[in-house]
Amino acid sequence: MELFVVSLLNGLVYGMLLFMLASGLTLIFSMMGVLNFAHASAYMLGAYIAYTLSLYVGFWIALLIAPIICGLIGAAIEMWGLRRVHKNGHIAELLLTFGLALIIEKGVQMTWGLMAVPYRIPNGLDFPLFDLWGTQFPAYRAFMLLISALMFVSIWLGLTRTRIGLVIQAALTHPDMVGALGHNVPRIFTLVFAAGTALAGLAGVIGGNYRVTEPGMAFSMGPIVFVVVVFGGLGSLTGCFIASILMGLIQTFAVVFDYSLADLLAMVGFVVTKATPGSEFLMVTMPRIAALLPFILLVAILVLRPRGLMGTRDT
Amino acid sequence: MRFARTILSAAAAGIMALAMPVAPAQAQETIKILYTDPLTGPFAQVGDQNLKQFNYMIDYVNSRGGALGRKFELIPVDNKSQPSDALIALKRATDQNIPFIMQCSGSNIAAALIEGVEKHNARNPDNRIIYLNCGAVAPELTNDKCSFWHFRFDNHVAQKAEVMARALPADVKKVYLLNQDYLFGQSVQRDVTAFIKKLRPDIQIVGDELIPLGKIQDFSPYITKIKASGAQALLTGNWGPDMTLLIKAGMDAGIDVNFYTFYAHLGGGATAIGPAGDGKVRSIMAFSENHAPDIKNAEAEAWTKSFREKHNFDFYGAALRLVFDSVQAGIIKANSLDPTKIAFAMEGAKIKDVLGYETHMRAADHQIVQTYYVGSFKKGAKYDAEGTGLGWVVENVVPAADLDQPNTCKMKRPS
Numbered sequence: 035m036e037l038f039v040v041s042l043l044n045g046l047v048y049g050m051l052l053f054m055l056a057s058g059l060t061l062i063f064s065m066m067g068v069l070n071f072a073h074a075s076a077y078m079l080g081a082y083i084a085y086t087l088s089l090y091v092g093f094w095i096a097l098l099i100a101p102i103i104c105g106l107i108g109a110a111i112e113m114w115g116l117r118r119v120h121k122n123g124h125i126a127e128l129l130l131t132f133g134l135a136l137i138i139e140k141g142v143q144m145t146w147g148l149m150a151v152p153y154r155i156p157n158g159l160d161f162p163l164f165d166l167w168g169t170q171f172p173a174y175r176a177f178m179l180l181i182s183a184l185m186f187v188s189i190w191l192g193l194t195r196t197r198i199g200l201v202i203q204a205a206l207t208h209p210d211m212v213g214a215l216g217h218n219v220p221r222i223f224t225l226v227f228a229a230g231t232a233l234a235g236l237a238g239v240i241g242g243n244y245r246v247t248e249p250g251m252a253f254s255m256g257p258i259v260f261v262v263v264v265f266g267g268l269g270s271l272t273g274c275f276i277a278s279i280l281m282g283l284i285q286t287f288a289v290v291f292d293y294s295l296a297d298l299l300a301m302v303g304f305v306v307t308k309a310t311p312g313s314e315f316l317m318v319t320m321p322r323i324a325a326l327l328p329f330i331l332l333v334a335i336l337v338l339r340p341r342g343l344m345g346t347r348d349t
Numbered sequence: 350m351r352f353a354r355t356i357l358s359a360a361a362a363g364i365m366a367l368a369m370p371v372a373p374a375q376a377q378e379t380i381k382i383l384y385t386d387p388l389t390g391p392f393a394q395v396g397d398q399n400l401k402q403f404n405y406m407i408d409y410v411n412s413r414g415g416a417l418g419r420k421f422e423l424i425p426v427d428n429k430s431q432p433s434d435a436l437i438a439l440k441r442a443t444d445q446n447i448p449f450i451m452q453c454s455g456s457n458i459a460a461a462l463i464e465g466v467e468k469h470n471a472r473n474p475d476n477r478i479i480y481l482n483c484g485a486v487a488p489e490l491t492n493d494k495c496s497f498w499h500f501r502f503d504n505h506v507a508q509k510a511e512v513m514a515r516a517l518p519a520d521v522k523k524v525y526l527l528n529q530d531y532l533f534g535q536s537v538q539r540d541v542t543a544f545i546k547k548l549r550p551d552i553q554i555v556g557d558e559l560i561p562l563g564k565i566q567d568f569s570p571y572i573t574k575i576k577a578s579g580a581q582a583l584l585t586g587n588w589g590p591d592m593t594l595l596i597k598a599g600m601d602a603g604i605d606v607n608f609y610t611f612y613a614h615l616g617g618g619a620t621a622i623g624p625a626g627d628g629k630v631r632s633i634m635a636f637s638e639n640h641a642p643d644i645k646n647a648e649a650e651a652w653t654k655s656f657r658e659k660h661n662f663d664f665y666g667a668a669l670r671l672v673f674d675s676v677q678a679g680i681i682k683a684n685s686l687d688p689t690k691i692a693f694a695m696e697g698a699k700i701k702d703v704l705g706y707e708t709h710m711r712a713a714d715h716q717i718v719q720t721y722y723v724g725s726f727k728k729g730a731k732y733d734a735e736g737t738g739l740g741w742v743v744e745n746v747v748p749a750a751d752l753d754q755p756n757t758c759k760m761k762r763p764s
Binding site: 036048148149170175250285 | 561566617
């Protein structure tokens with residue numbers, strides 16, 4: 035029970051962090067059809083910018099400003115980069131974002147150095163909120179949960195209850211029609227890209243001090259976020275949300291359960307020994323492959339249900 | 350076309366200028382040591398910081414007269430963490446008759462270098478080269494794969510594992526092992542287990558886990574498991590994010606477990622752990638800046654302090670001055686620059702390390718036997734780490750004599 039509740043909380047926090055990163059990407063991906071490789075770089079930039087700002091103006095103001103700076107950078111990338119290469123097709127856009135990811139990583143290394151920076155949790159939140167059978171639950175995690183929940187609600191309200199949200203939704207599926215009705219579709223694209231990048235920046239501000247702010251952080255978070263987006267389905271914020279939480283919980287619980295395929299077979303009366311063919315593979319326990327499970331799920335969903343969990347069209 | 354020709358002739362002129370003999374700035378040629386490690390790419394920080402520390406040591410050895418009236422010089426060559434590039438560096442060294450090649454990170458690269466050096470030296474008796482290993486720690490390199498031309502100046506994994514086992518306080522009865530699922534991590538797992546069984550049969554290993562290298566984003570579930578196991582100490586060979594995220598997750602959950610690591614004291618570890626780690630994290634190390642004042646070695650303290658004043662990072666690699674001290678002593682003893690004579694002079698040498706403890710380069714396998722330390726990351730250290738206000742305070746000193754482990758090396762010496 036103890037293990038279960040603590041793991042549930044852990045999975046939830048991790049899932050929500052994934053959601054913060056993935057929500058921006060899913061908006062961009064579904065609108066432009068481009069997997070934005072530079073998305074995790076915006077997450078890294080958010081963390082680094084927040085670190086630098088927090089040295090001068092404190093964490094709370096950095097929390098506000100850093101995502102805005104990231105959003106402006108995103109807008110610039112869309113207006114002067116993606117829009118130009120758009121006519122050359124998706125591959126060109128993909129390569130552009132890939133190049134940008136490398137440039138941003140190098141830029142960060144040159145600006146802030148190769149080492150981790152001491153970006154710390156603000157003092158006001160650096161205390162254990164409550165105690166569960168002796169395991170502390172830090173207040174900062176609760177804060178992360180709160181911010182990401184607020185984010186989910188506001189994006190959802192923004193997309194479904196406001197005029198601009200409706201236009202964006204329309205532009206997702208019928209950009210030509212929306213353009214014909216007199217809306218400035220390129221500007222909507224810029225807006226969405228900027229908002230998506232700002233969300234990644236926000237995730238960086240919050241995730242950077244929860245984890246470690248170092249030049250490799252974009253690379254380590256990138257793949258799992260793609261998995262969430264594809265798994266959740268194109269154009270579906272709810273799908274993205276469910277996928278994030280699911281990935282968080284799967285990875286957390288896989289670590290806790292020390293079972294292998296061999297144990298499963300033992301339950302039906304088949305005992306695996308060293309002599310059994312493939313015993314090496316059968317005896318691998320769940321924790322050893324926990325981090326790979328999302329990728330296995332990615333392959334499975336692409337084969338079985340290409341549109342993703344709640345997607346409206348095929349990937 | 351004319352433009353292209355202009356470029357070509359300009360380039361040719363440039364090449365000519367490079368090829369022209371440079372006016373001899375020094376009357377005598379230097380003794381060169383080619384140093385190869387990653388200087389670009391994701392591990393560039395390792396090579397970059399090593400280079401700064403080694404140059405500082407070279408200055409020291411040169412200030413003490415160099416050898417045979419010559420000064421030492423370090424030639425850095427990037428190997429991008431690739432064995433193939435390290436072999437190109439080796440070729441470059443042998444082409445220029447450089448007598449030493451030095452390499453620190455990656456046992457796969459070290460294995461390739463040992464093989465390359467063996468082959469080269471067998472074929473070119475007039476132009477041999479010595480391989481100075483400053484940190485590739487797979488035990489095999491001085492056991493099954495041992496070579497007369499290879500000298501290792503850091504303790505190998507089994508020796509480090511013994512240091513860790515010896516450092517566990519008497520009241521620790523339950524430990525948890527967590528390592529990365531690849532050659533190094535598995536080796537740590539195997540050796541630490543072996544030494545705990547041998548030296549501390551009273552300790553129970555309550556958990557033993559392998560994790561995929563660099564794939565875990567959230568270590569909280571592991572912490573939950575570790576807590577549930579009732580372990581008092583967590584022993585890990587993890588490095589990089591796998592180490593820092595693990596420790597951070599432990600601090601966040603406030604579990605009452607001490608972390609014993611191989612690499613927390615290396616570049617970036619202290620920053621990532623931060624003040625929350627006060628008194629909770631231990632690391633095994635060949636050197637600590639705080640040990641010099643402990644044993645009242647003013648000379649060592651002044652020497653390491655002046656490094657800090659010159660560079661803005663910690664002098665964690667100071668123990669490796671031994672490499673240059675050994676080379677200097679070897680050349681002087683051999684009274685020659687012939688690598689074969691130097692290698693014979695270097696084996697079996699007993700030289701004092703930076704802190705004044707005697708080390709022994711075993712002739713049997715060319716493995717250094719040196720005093721090792723367990724440092725605790727604490728407030729109130731005289732020299733803090735990476736400006737965190739906390740520093741590595743030495744808690745255990747494991748004397749060299751305890752780490753003189755047996756070996757299986759069958760060394761072939763040149764006739």
